[in-house]
Amino acid sequence: MPIIAARRYTEGKAHHGAIALTGVPEPEEAVPRGCFDWIGLADPTNEEMARVAQQFGLHPLAVEDALNPRQLPKVDVYGQQLFVVARTAMKGEVEDSITYGQTAVFLGARFIVTVRLGSARAHTDLRRALEADSEHLAEGTDYVLHAVLDFIVDGYLPISDQFEEVAHAIEEAAIDRFPDPATIRRIFRLRRELRRFERIIGPMEELTLRLAEADLPVIDPSARIWFRDVLDHVRRAMARMQGLKETLAATVETAGLLEQHRQGVITRQLAAWAAILAVPTAIAGIYGMNFDYLPELHWRWGYPMVWGLILVICGGLLWRFRRIGWL
Template identity: 90%
Template sequence: MPIIAARRYTEGKPEPADLALTGDPVIEEALPRGCFDWIGLCDPTAEEMARVGRQFGLHPLAIEDALNPRQLPKVDLYGQQLFVVARTAMMDPGGDTITYGQTSMFLGARFIVTVRMGSARAHADLRRALEADTEHLAEGADYVLHAVLDFIVDGYLPIADQFEEVAHAIEEAAIDQFPDPITIRRIFRLRRELRRFERIIGPMEELTLRLAEADLPVIDPSARIWFRDVLDHVRRAMARMQSLKETLAATVETAGLLEQHRQGVITRQLAAWAAILAVPTAIAGIYGMNFDNIPELHWRWGYPMVWGLIAMICGGLLWRFRRIGWL
């Protein structure tokens, strides 16, 4: 069985020996006061989950959902037990893709069972940190539920940090030059990933809100303040993701406006030079016609006069276009 850890805690201190998962039902009333079990599983099979389910009296529907890695975050109540599904997320190394996993938690009065499916972030460091803080761990299994949820939500922050770095780099580059097709495709991929993040992780806000506000049988009222802290972290992470999505959308819009401005400047410059060059072209075209009776055709000063006229008109146009900012 892929057991990461199976321990019994009394007054926040772990028992010397690991807990045996035999499948025999545990009578919670027979456990000492201030005692609870914490079972950590990773990618268990249906048979292994069924054995744990028999030992702790887990509901079959909850077991079925725990084995389905595509559940959305939720809180279900089965008698005096809570079933909580949370979604984990982490960046795919070397890419802009978010990889999702799932952690299901069965919470009873004297036990908590955590089931990780497809999540690369193990709970070993979290467990060691909690075991070092016996005062809080002695509060019971509901504090462990809070700690696991807080651990999962904290995993969203590196994703937001990495997306912010990419978004700001794209935003700075777009000020100087319109994004190339590769960058534009990357922007749309990032926006798609952010929309997917909101769709998958969004229900985490409702989940933590219910744990923080609702009157649930295995959540001590004094523990609700811990879940309100997790709720605050979820809302902060979601706000950052929404802000990033708006930043990427604004980057495309701003880059388009800047490119239109640059194209307008170039168009005005071309129009100005075309107007200046049209003057000698028109005069040369007139005097290039094959007629004898053209004014000043045989006049001694006709040639320099025409050049002077061309220079005067072109110089006047050049001065005018530079004054209005076209050149």
């Protein structure tokens, strides 16, 4: 069901039963001081979203953006309300892929509405944890916004962990031998996913920075420290992903250098053996010529002397090549 939860909180304690989403506008003074409503929606229909928007006086442009799953992270101000779009990420079903979702948050002094699109991570556990901490929940809707953003950013960590394991395994394997074509294709897939992650999740840093430093409605100045903590988590996640991208690029470069070195060693070995074998080949070629007047042909010790010369020269070359590390 798209409407996951609709509950009112007073001084951090939840009321029994859900509040009615009638679609009838409710004046702000109708909500007692120290109370706020938290409405959680998941993939709502246009009609359901319109009913919630009418009841809480949400701006139509913000509602339109909340139903568009391709928004980038941002913060918009509509009068005394905030509209925040955050992007969620989780491991995809396809190997080395990331599936993205979106969570839009409407924030007022007396309400918070969260709208999840394409995100499998429900806020049920988060809501339960917050309800168990009534002291912090009593701080209001801005604390709930911080908790939702922190929950979303924490979802980036398993992706970073998984990609790091893959990248390190590829890096270790590349030291022993040059990556095969399948591994190279996988490296480029990983780098493409990491670039996409930076493009989609990157604006989350700007979003949290604005919440942590800008003077915005509904956000109490004392709550900015919570958003600085989220900002730090976002920066760590982005730094890890950028580091992984550099690791993969360095792996390809290092593997190429190692392969060039291995090929150079083989080339030197072949050149050394070719030089050694060139000696008997040249001597045999000279004595294989059909001339009658070769002085050594009728010399009794000519044959053993030729063999001795070949062995001496070849042995000398072998010793020299081994000394310089070619063999």
